[in-house]
Amino acid sequence: MPSPYVRRRQLADEIRKLRESRGLTADGLAGLMFYNRAKISRLENAQRRPDLTEIMDILDALGITGSQYDRICRLAREAAQKGWWDRYGATMGPRQKIAADLEYNAATVRTYDQTAMPGALQCRPFIDALVNLDESQETLDYEPGRMTEAREQRQHELLRAGGPSYETILDESVIRRLAVPAEVMAAQLRHMVQTVSEAERITVRVLMHDARIPGGFLPKSSFYLYTFAEPGDQPIAIVDTVTTDLVLTRHGEVARYTGIYDRLRRAALSTRDSIDFLAGVANRLTDQTGSGT
Known part of the structure; x- marks a missing residue:
């Protein structure tokens, strides 16, 4: 639809x-x-x-x-049509509700994640850790249990037959700086590696902290690009800010973010090298905690 x-x-x-x-x-x-x-x-x-x-x-x-x-x-x-996300109402959070709508109906999704893991590729322990961070900042605008259920549903819908092509560029700073327990980050990285390895339509590229990005200025925030199969539906860019998501539909604005994305993609690791990097970091984090899992 x-x-x-x-x-x-x-x-x-x-x-x-x-x-x-x-x-x-x-x-x-x-x-x-x-x-x-x-x-x-x-x-x-x-x-x-x-x-x-x-x-x-x-x-x-x-x-x-x-x-x-x-x-x-x-x-x-x-x-006025309703999708699976509507049964959650406001409990899943306003940003996630828009993301679920656009992901479900998109032909392609491309994301640059500068400060967080892609929402549709998060595992349960990692989601729980993010809820704890939200609670420490007193910024909850959702019901944690329902939000978690909705986020897992997003991944299920992303993997369904006929789902969109999904590519994310993950900034290394997310892995190094996000204050979640080491064992949780290791579980999240392994979850992403497994998901990407099993689904050809989903790819992850890591942008290393020392990668040079020629051709222009550095990106100022995370952003998400959507294209649609429906005739006449123009591409959309969503720009992440601290308090809200900015929705851009003008051709020139979307084109600028598409250009930035293309530059980031050229500077990022290949998909194969990214998977190897994520798996290696997960193993080192496990070794550091002595978990053995």
């Missing part, structure tokens, strides 16, 4: 353009519909699932008919 999140953004753009073409402000449209302004604002910012009846009423009020009316109603229906 098309990505409901992508469709919500497309629908938001359509409604905003139609409103502006009629010379109406958001307040003006809200008054015309006897809605409060917040409802129009959330619709035009793709912050809520659309109600088809409300969309039809807006189109009627704006005088939209014919094929344009049918096309926007179809957008609204697709934007």
Whole structure:
């Protein structure tokens, strides 16, 4: 199915353009519909699932008919569809909910992870350790048990038949600096090695701390690139910040991050060398803890 999140953004753009073409402000449209302004604002910012009846009423009020009316109603229906992630509601966290939607409906996913392991490739002990870090910062915006279940579901969906091609570039600093127990990091690295070794569509490349990245400045944050098989669905870039994820859809902005990704990929280890590196680090961490597992 098309990505409901992508469709919500497309629908938001359509409604905003139609409103502006009629010379109406958001307040003006809200008054015309006897809605409060917040409802129009959330619709035009793709912050809520659309109600088809409300969309039809807006189109009627704006005088939209014919094929344009049918096309926007179809957008609204697709934007209102539910995926497996919707059964978790807010308990899985807002960022993970968008990621699950985009991953499930993407043709390709490419990520540069500067500060964390890719969410869809995390094992249970590592997820638990991340929850502990969130709790120490008092930044929980999810229910830990439900979030963990949803994250494991993401991996299941990623590995399903027909799932997207998935490639991540993992900065070595994540392995060296993230304050999780050594035995947990070792388990996470082995989990990634096993997953990548068993699934050809999933690849990991490690960007070493001493790798030089020619052609431009260094990346300022983690980011994620998505392409889609649905005709007309343009690529999306998601940029990670401390407080939220920035969603970029303009061609020039997405192209800049795609260019950065390509430079990072050329500087990173090959997939084979990355697997060997991750396995070697996991073994050394195990030796240091005397775990023997």
